[in-house]
Amino acid sequence: MALDKIGIAKRIAQEVKDGSYINLGIGIPTLVANYIPDDIEVVLQSENGLLGIGRFPYEEHVDADLINAGKQTVTMLPGSSLFNSSESFAMIRGGHVHLTILGAMEVSENGDIANWKIPGKMVKGMGGAMDLVASAENIIVAMQHKSRSGESKLLKECSLPITGIKCVKKIVTDLAVLEVMPEGGFKLLERAPGVSVDEIKEATAGKLIVEGDIPEMKI
Amino acid sequence: MALDKIGIAKRIAQEVKDGSYINLGIGIPTLVANYIPDDIEVVLQSENGLLGIGRFPYEEHVDADLINAGKQTVTMLPGSSLFNSSESFAMIRGGHVHLTILGAMEVSENGDIANWKIPGKMVKGMGGAMDLVASAENIIVAMQHKSRSGESKLLKECSLPITGIKCVKKIVTDLAVLEVMPEGGFKLLERAPGVSVDEIKEATAGKLIVEGDIPEMKI
Amino acid sequence: MINKVISGADEAVKDIKDDAVLMLGGFGLCGIPENCISALLKTGVKGLTCISNNAGVDDFGIGLMLKTRQVKKMISSYVGENAEFERQLLAGELEVDLIPQGTLAERIRAGGAGIPAFFTPAGYGTEVAEGKEVREFHGKKYLMEEWLQADFALVKAWKGDTAGNLIYKGTARNFNPMMAAAGKITIAEVEELVPAGELDPNEIHTPGIYVQRIFEGKDYEKRIEQRTVTPRN
Amino acid sequence: MINKVISGADEAVKDIKDDAVLMLGGFGLCGIPENCISALLKTGVKGLTCISNNAGVDDFGIGLMLKTRQVKKMISSYVGENAEFERQLLAGELEVDLIPQGTLAERIRAGGAGIPAFFTPAGYGTEVAEGKEVREFHGKKYLMEEWLQADFALVKAWKGDTAGNLIYKGTARNFNPMMAAAGKITIAEVEELVPAGELDPNEIHTPGIYVQRIFEGKDYEKRIEQRTVTPRN
Numbered sequence: 001m002a003l004d005k006i007g008i009a010k011r012i013a014q015e016v017k018d019g020s021y022i023n024l025g026i027g028i029p030t031l032v033a034n035y036i037p038d039d040i041e042v043v044l045q046s047e048n049g050l051l052g053i054g055r056f057p058y059e060e061h062v063d064a065d066l067i068n069a070g071k072q073t074v075t076m077l078p079g080s081s082l083f084n085s086s087e088s089f090a091m092i093r094g095g096h097v098h099l100t101i102l103g104a105m106e107v108s109e110n111g112d113i114a115n116w117k118i119p120g121k122m123v124k125g126m127g128g129a130m131d132l133v134a135s136a137e138n139i140i141v142a143m144q145h146k147s148r149s150g151e152s153k154l155l156k157e158c159s160l161p162i163t164g165i166k167c168v169k170k171i172v173t174d175l176a177v178l179e180v181m182p183e184g185g186f187k188l189l190e191r192a193p194g195v196s197v198d199e200i201k202e203a204t205a206g207k208l209i210v211e212g213d214i215p216e217m218k219i
Numbered sequence: 220m221a222l223d224k225i226g227i228a229k230r231i232a233q234e235v236k237d238g239s240y241i242n243l244g245i246g247i248p249t250l251v252a253n254y255i256p257d258d259i260e261v262v263l264q265s266e267n268g269l270l271g272i273g274r275f276p277y278e279e280h281v282d283a284d285l286i287n288a289g290k291q292t293v294t295m296l297p298g299s300s301l302f303n304s305s306e307s308f309a310m311i312r313g314g315h316v317h318l319t320i321l322g323a324m325e326v327s328e329n330g331d332i333a334n335w336k337i338p339g340k341m342v343k344g345m346g347g348a349m350d351l352v353a354s355a356e357n358i359i360v361a362m363q364h365k366s367r368s369g370e371s372k373l374l375k376e377c378s379l380p381i382t383g384i385k386c387v388k389k390i391v392t393d394l395a396v397l398e399v400m401p402e403g404g405f406k407l408l409e410r411a412p413g414v415s416v417d418e419i420k421e422a423t424a425g426k427l428i429v430e431g432d433i434p435e436m437k438i
Numbered sequence: 439m440i441n442k443v444i445s446g447a448d449e450a451v452k453d454i455k456d457d458a459v460l461m462l463g464g465f466g467l468c469g470i471p472e473n474c475i476s477a478l479l480k481t482g483v484k485g486l487t488c489i490s491n492n493a494g495v496d497d498f499g500i501g502l503m504l505k506t507r508q509v510k511k512m513i514s515s516y517v518g519e520n521a522e523f524e525r526q527l528l529a530g531e532l533e534v535d536l537i538p539q540g541t542l543a544e545r546i547r548a549g550g551a552g553i554p555a556f557f558t559p560a561g562y563g564t565e566v567a568e569g570k571e572v573r574e575f576h577g578k579k580y581l582m583e584e585w586l587q588a589d590f591a592l593v594k595a596w597k598g599d600t601a602g603n604l605i606y607k608g609t610a611r612n613f614n615p616m617m618a619a620a621g622k623i624t625i626a627e628v629e630e631l632v633p634a635g636e637l638d639p640n641e642i643h644t645p646g647i648y649v650q651r652i653f654e655g656k657d658y659e660k661r662i663e664q665r666t667v668t669p670r671n
Numbered sequence: 672m673i674n675k676v677i678s679g680a681d682e683a684v685k686d687i688k689d690d691a692v693l694m695l696g697g698f699g700l701c702g703i704p705e706n707c708i709s710a711l712l713k714t715g716v717k718g719l720t721c722i723s724n725n726a727g728v729d730d731f732g733i734g735l736m737l738k739t740r741q742v743k744k745m746i747s748s749y750v751g752e753n754a755e756f757e758r759q760l761l762a763g764e765l766e767v768d769l770i771p772q773g774t775l776a777e778r779i780r781a782g783g784a785g786i787p788a789f790f791t792p793a794g795y796g797t798e799v800a801e802g803k804e805v806r807e808f809h810g811k812k813y814l815m816e817e818w819l820q821a822d823f824a825l826v827k828a829w830k831g832d833t834a835g836n837l838i839y840k841g842t843a844r845n846f847n848p849m850m851a852a853a854g855k856i857t858i859a860e861v862e863e864l865v866p867a868g869e870l871d872p873n874e875i876h877t878p879g880i881y882v883q884r885i886f887e888g889k890d891y892e893k894r895i896e897q898r899t900v901t902p903r904n
Contacts, residue, residue: 019673021880041673048465049609051878056666064660065608071466071663078868079834081878084615086547089540093785096880124518131540134559165563238440240647260440267698268842270645275899283893284841290699290896297635298601300645303848305780308773312552315647343751350773353792354552384796554808556789575787641874
């Protein structure tokens with residue numbers, strides 16, 4: 001059975017390494033924070049100028065001057081620090097943030113990502129996404145395997161304007177976990193529970209690499 | 220009579236405009252601070268990370284963590300601020316410091332300055348001088364008109380390795396106040412008390428421009 | 439004497455003329471110069487180019503200046519929360535220059551720091567790279583990006599002193615410090631204005647050298663875009 | 672769990688190997704990593720490249736490491752207070768790369784910020800420009816300068832917490848924050864180490880993300896180069 005958003009978030013949470021600094025995009029990536037095991041300590045970075053994002057505040061502690069990059073009110077944790085936008089992206093661009101998890105409209109088999117613009121629709125802007133994908137050493141994409149209209153989002157080449165090239169390392173979808181190979185191609189690592197390799201093949205337009213038995217995800 | 224160092228500092232103090240931010244080099248320039256009129260308010264910048272340099276501390280207030288760019292212990296004033304070296308030179312490079320006063324070994328008639336290196340002698344380094352002369356909108360040089368060996372320090376071209384090109388706007392020496400003209404040449408503005416135009420001509424190797432009566436400095 | 443303190447927002451913005459280039463601090467509606475925006479609505483100045491990470495919402499922030507058609511061009515990283523913005527854009531009444539957020543922050547920082555250009559990897563290989571110089575350093579490709587400066591920078595701080603020193607609060611810092619340095623004239627509105635000497639020099643975020651005008655603002659609304667809370671039990 | 676706290680300077684520097692590139696914070700003798708320098712004297716590591724604004728004096732700071740011949744190359748803006756330095760330089764035993772102070776600060780900042788190169792006017796038309804690309808922007812000439820990074824950055828702060836956050840004091844801040852960001856491994860020695868949560872997040876100068884190791888230093892001498900005082904009466 002295909003995973004729901006929470007399932008995707010739970011599976012990605014397994015990728016998180018103890019002691020790492022992480023930037024989470026809006027949507028499913030934000031949910032990942034809820035499923036990181038208790039014995040793993042990570043620090044979440046928000047590109048508007050905060051390291052150490054805590055939970056949402058209690059009603060009486062809501063502070064308009066303390067938001068995350070999604071403009072949601074948040075709290076700080078012991079050890080948090082505040083800084084300006086230039087310092088924030090210095091952190092990102094300088095490779096100090098170890099992992100970026102973000103959503104995508106399309107990913108190509110060489111790791112290009114498209115997630116900021118649909119021709120013909122109002123363009124809202126790339127925000128910090130282009131800086132993040134051009135900079136992070138490890139980028140994991142969280143998305144549905146197919147679009148709402150049923151088309152594969154894992155392509156040979158992106159059809160939409162891209163956000164960054166050759167940057168995505170891993171993809172977790174409702175159907176599978178895949179690694180983007182340096183030489184190109186989506187290497188199938190795991191299947192969602194009850195989803196067959198054939199279903200994944202059918203849903204993947206780009207080159208899918210299947211070697212040996214493909215285990216089911218453990219969530 | 221030629222001015223002494225204090226006389227040069229006093230004359231330069233007259234150039235200081237109310238409300239300006241100023242960087243003072245080591246030596247005579249540092250003395251200028253003592254002769255700024257009481258009704259003129261300026262803020263002194265120290266490139267090691269301090270705006271608003273105060274006087275030297277009383278013995279019991281000496282703080283090893285509070286020094287100026289000459290490594291002397293100093294104090295702060297109401298309104299002072301502290302920052303890192305990158306921010307300090309951002310201030311300088313960005314043109315926020317209005318006036319730089321510094322010493323020189325040589326100045327050329329097109330405004331080049333040499334003050335960091337003597338071939339054959341140990342080279343100690345340029346410190347912040349190259350950033351200051353490349354950036355400040357107004358640069359005044361404080362120096363003796365001639366070297367100890369009696370040679371003019373106002374030249375057609377610098378003989379020593381230069382610190383910056385076409386940057387010096389004004390020169391105050393023991394003998395004269397001179398403006399560096401945009402088209403080249405030292406325009407004589409004032410004579411030291413009792414010093415004749417001929418004495419200044421004799422002491423100036425570069426092109427000296429003398430127009431009309433040259434008044435004596437008022438100190 | 440140096441006197442940077444002015445009476446209020448009206449005096450602060452009165453010499454901002456048509457077609458001026460402005461920077462406005464803030465991320466979303468957090469840390470925006472509310473008082474100066476209100477004053478600009480009153481002066482009716484037109485043809486403004488506004489450099490700001492976002493464009494406000496329909497009825498707050500820069501959105502208010504869009505409604506009154508005072509903005510000719512926005513330079514931003516994300517402008518998604520504003521229906522009037524979308525209408526004007528699609529009608530060709532508004533120019534928009536979209537810039538990756540880190541590049542925007544760094545171009546503004548460069549403007550204040552006297553660095554005319556620098557290299558960044560953001561946008562390489564995308565349409566953002568069109569017309570820009572690409573160069574490889576240490577095996578990675580980078581774009582050359584140039585500084586941004588403004589005629590006026592409008593920033594909002596938490597505390598300020600009469601020497602122009604500023605301290606921001608929380609994530610309301612965001613773009614404000616870099617903009618303070620990149621404005622030819624920088625106007626700071628603060629929640630609390632104190633005499634010089636009352637702020638700890640070691641805690642100052644924006645040194646006073648960057649600020650030409652300062653005043654204590656009034657009636658801060660500090661609107662929240664996404665009020666997210668943790669329920670008690 | 673993230674554990675950045677280590678026992679002291681000896682543990683901090685034990686994996687610094689011969690020929691490593693180091694950054695050392697400080698301006699003159701103000702804000703230098705005294706404990707780490709002492710520990711390096713004990714390990715006897717050799718062939719070091721030291722990026723530091725100055726080179727200490729004969730019997731303090733980096734000067735101590737020059738005496739023991741542990742330094743192969745200095746990258747600095749001013750090295751004038753050190754007789755042993757001069758002797759080694761004139762004898763050809765030491766390489767020196769002299770860089771304008773603002774360019775040095777910005778190259779280090781660029782190293783931490785992932786900016787491989789930028790343009791600065793400092794040194795244009797001088798021998799510093801030799802071999803460097805010159806480019807004109809807005810009618811003024813600039814040199815292209817590249818980032819500086821280090822295997823280890825050794826910084827000194829006033830207060831630090833177990834998450835690696837740092838607060839500096841007075842002008843002891845100087846080059847320390849940029850170096851903290853530009854080291855592959857950054858070692859912070861602090862006068863007072865407190866649990867995470869005790870420092871105000873709004874007052875932190877160096878966010879903990881840049882610091883890999885932290886310890887509370889001992890026996891700070893904080894030597895003064897020019898003790899200048901105002902006499903009473």
